[in-house]
Amino acid sequence: EVQLLDSGGGLVQPGGSLRLSCAASGFTFTSYAISWVRQVPGRGLEWASSVSGNGRSTYYADSVKGRFTISRDNSRNMVYLQMDNLRAEDTAIYYCAKVRQWQRDFDFWGQGSLVTVSS
Amino acid sequence: QSLLTQPPSVSAAPGQKVTISCSGSSSNIGSNYVSWYQQFPGTAPKLLIYDNDKRPSGIPDRFSGSKSGTSGTLGITGLQTGDEADYYCGTWDSRLSGWVFGGGTKLTVL
Numbered sequence: 001e002v003q004l005l006d007s008g009g010g011l012v013q014p015g016g017s018l019r020l021s022c023a024a025s026g027f028t029f030t031s032y033a034i035s036w037v038r039q040v041p042g043r044g045l046e047w048a049s050s051v052s053g054n055g056r057s058t059y060y061a062d063s064v065k066g067r068f069t070i071s072r073d074n075s076r077n078m079v080y081l082q083m084d085n086l087r088a089e090d091t092a093i094y095y096c097a098k099v100r101q102w103q104r105d106f107d108f109w110g111q112g113s114l115v116t117v118s119s
Numbered sequence: 120q121s122l123l124t125q126p127p128s129v130s131a132a133p134g135q136k137v138t139i140s141c142s143g144s145s146s147n148i149g150s151n152y153v154s155w156y157q158q159f160p161g162t163a164p165k166l167l168i169y170d171n172d173k174r175p176s177g178i179p180d181r182f183s184g185s186k187s188g189t190s191g192t193l194g195i196t197g198l199q200t201g202d203e204a205d206y207y208c209g210t211w212d213s214r215l216s217g218w219v220f221g222g223g224t225k226l227t228v229l
Contacts (some may be wrong), residue, residue, distance in 0.1 A: 035218070039163075044158075047218035050150055061217055087145065095163055103211040105154035107175065109163040115222055 002026040002108045006096045009113035014026060016086050020113055022079040022096030030054065034072065034079040035098040035106060039093035043116075046092075050099065064090075086117045122147060123208055123221035130227040135198050141208030147219055151211040152205045153191035155184055158205045158223075160192040167206070168193060200228050 008020040022034065035050040049070040050059045058070050069082040079096055094113050097106035124142040131137040141153065153171050156164035166175050168184035171191065183194040189206055208221040 037218075044222045045209070045220040047220070050217075059217060062215075100166070100169065104152050105166060105169045105209065106156075106164075107166045107169070109165070112163055 002098065004023065004096050004098060004108055004110035005092065006110035006113045009094065009115045010066055011116045011118065012064075012086055013119050014086060014088060014117055016117070017082070017084045018086065018115060020081040020083070020094055020096075020115070022081075024077045024079065024096075024098070024108055027098070030074050030078045033102055035097045035099055035110075036081050037097050038071065038094045038115075039112075040092045040106075048094070049081060083115070086115075088117050091115060091117045121222040122212060122215075123210065125208060125221035125224045127222070128225045128227065130229055131151050131198050132229050133198050133200060136196045137194040137198060137226065138195075139206055139208075139226070141193070141221050143210065143219075144218065145189060146190075146214035147189075147210045147212040148186065148191055149189040149217075150213055153184065153186050154209045155182075155191075155193045156207045156209065158207065166205060195226070196215040198228050202226060203228050 003025045005023045012018050030053050033052050036048045038048050051070045051072050055072045067085045071108040072079045096110040100107035123124045138207040157167045158164040162191045171186040181196045186191050204222045212219045
């Protein structure tokens, strides 16, 4: 059974940092890209970042580029999202999601981790 | 403002059929596959349709998808009260080199 468990959310002040984690199981981890998709409560979905299966390629939405860093540890089946210089508009639920096929869709999602940026 | 346009809400009676549209452009829907996600309040999205018209294992055939030009459509037949949820379309945008989603459509089964 495929499982994604995201964690690490919390309250942080503007300009602060936070690291989200995503623990994956139930599939051949290195064969799939993993993404972070965020959602402001009550609003729509926004893709934030993706990392390739081998970790060598990373991709970012313009809204987070230069502030967020995605990485993965294939020895531990973990994906991370380091979020620096956080802004109020980064407040959202962050979901890690398994990419079924590159440039196609997300077939499994974590339960979400709430990040609140506020003073 | 989402790059993919969906109606904010749709409604229909139990047992009826409803369609949800998703309008994009040549750089996204026009040149890539459309997927659809179902989301209940307080839960993560769930893949409903992929590659325009394919259903993952376990998704009932009451759910269908199609694509024409720069638009995609989700169809739901035999509506049930348990179908009340938010529905999102998504696709890759070749110009942005990233995924884009519609703003979501809230389905109400009257």
